[in-house]
Amino acid sequence: MFRSRSKDEQAAPAPTSPDLTKQQRDPQAPKGRPTPKRSEAQAQRRSVVKAPTDRKAAARRAREERRTALAKQRQALATGDERYLPYRDKGPVRRFARDYIDSRWHIAEYFLPIALFILVLSIVPNAQAKSLSLVLWMGVIVMIVIDSVFTVRRLKKALRERFPNENLKGAGMYGLMRTMQMRRMRLPKAQVNRGEAPRR
Incomplete structure (x- = not known):
């Protein structure tokens, strides 16, 4: 009445959950490939995070903005313009x-x-x-x-x-x-x- 399980069915491993497999695997390593070495991973991160392409232009623009803000503040101190006064005088x-x-x-x-x-x-x-x-x-x-x-x-x-x-x-x-x-x-x-x- 009850059929006994065959040896092949008993020997078959239980199916693994895809979530469990994902947790056990290194998330940075592609499936089927070994985990990259630390030096390789750092080199890859450095290549992704690049320095600004034009630092001199950015610094020049920041200096001009500071110069403009200071000029407006000096004018406000002479005329009383509330918009550009220092915080303590507003x-x-x-x-x-x-x-x-x-x-x-x-x-x-x-x-x-x-x-x-x-x-x-x-x-x-x-x-x-x-x-x-x-x-x-x-x-x-x-x-x-x-x-x-x-x-x-x-x-x-x-x-x-x-x-x-x-x-x-x-x-x-x-x-x-x-x-x-x-x-x-x-x-x-x-x-x-x-x-x-x-x-x-």
């Missing part, structure tokens, strides 16, 4: 801070000429001149500190009123650092005159 908050500082007088912006005058006074061979230079030096430092504190407080108050929902982090220090530069040397260049209201 945005309405920073623009308002610049205009607020540029529209007022600050003692710190005259620090360099005052310091030069005090230095010249201190080297005069006279005891009274040296004493006067020391007093002037201490007085200038105190006035700069007081003026800076009040300037930053007023600037932050004006920023909170103008931009209640904006991130004002770093705007006060940004304005303070601008007060320490002479007006003609500030970058971006001042866009308002003294006494004018900041731009909207």
Whole structure:
């Protein structure tokens, strides 16, 4: 009733799965060929990955693009064009801070000429001149500190009123650092005159 399996059927190997055969075989070696040596495989990869055909032209183009970007940035620093300003100077908050500082007088912006005058006074061979230079030096430092504190407080108050929902982090220090530069040397260049209201 039940037929026994023949010897040939018992001796026949079980069929192997094609997926199993694919896993056991080196994926880089073609079927029926031995696995290539490491040196041969590396040489083949090097031949596939080639260097750019025209490196000099690519470098020249990159230099021209950098030169163009720097030229646009210099022009923006002179005209206040928001599109090409450096990241630290972009945005309405920073623009308002610049205009607020540029529209007022600050003692710190005259620090360099005052310091030069005090230095010249201190080297005069006279005891009274040296004493006067020391007093002037201490007085200038105190006035700069007081003026800076009040300037930053007023600037932050004006920023909170103008931009209640904006991130004002770093705007006060940004304005303070601008007060320490002479007006003609500030970058971006001042866009308002003294006494004018900041731009909207």
